[in-house]
Amino acid sequence: MLLVGIGFLPPIPMLGASGAILGLLAACAILFPQFVVIFFIFPVPIRLAVIILTIAYFFFVVTGSSNAGGHACHLAGMAAGAAYVLSGSWRNKVKTKIQSGQWEKKIAEQQNLQIELDRILDKVHSSGIHSLTSHEKKMLKKATQAEQMRNRF
DSSP: OHHHHTTSSOOOOOOOSHHHHHHHHHHHHHHOTTOEEEETTEEEEHHHHHHHHHHHHHHHHHHTOTTHHHHHHHHHHHHHHHHHHHTHHHHHHHHHHHHHHHHHHHHHHHHHHHHHHHHHHHHHHHHOGGGSOHHHHHHHHHHHHHHHHHHHO
């Protein structure tokens, strides 16, 4: 779309999955550089195949071949596959931060619940179970059920 937007390519409909397949090829070249693929009839290291294809597609796009839009999609797919693999550590860091934040929130909720339950149990000890409000009774019942579920497993 960028190349169409700047007027480098004509706005024609495109169809196919070859960009996605080449994205997988680029990702595999980064993740598994020892792989060998059959390039036409020759076995070549996967990285060399990706380099050859990148140069060829770039040449076809720049020279304005009859399928320049398709070749641009191939390049974009390869770039997307490579970007996805190379951003893996960054994505894992973000995911870990999100999960740790959720974990900390859950721990804080558990601590607050425990403090409230301790207060309710102290009230039962000092004043009897009949002194509890309906909300306190529901909370105590819910905590009892949760503890029973934890002890089952």
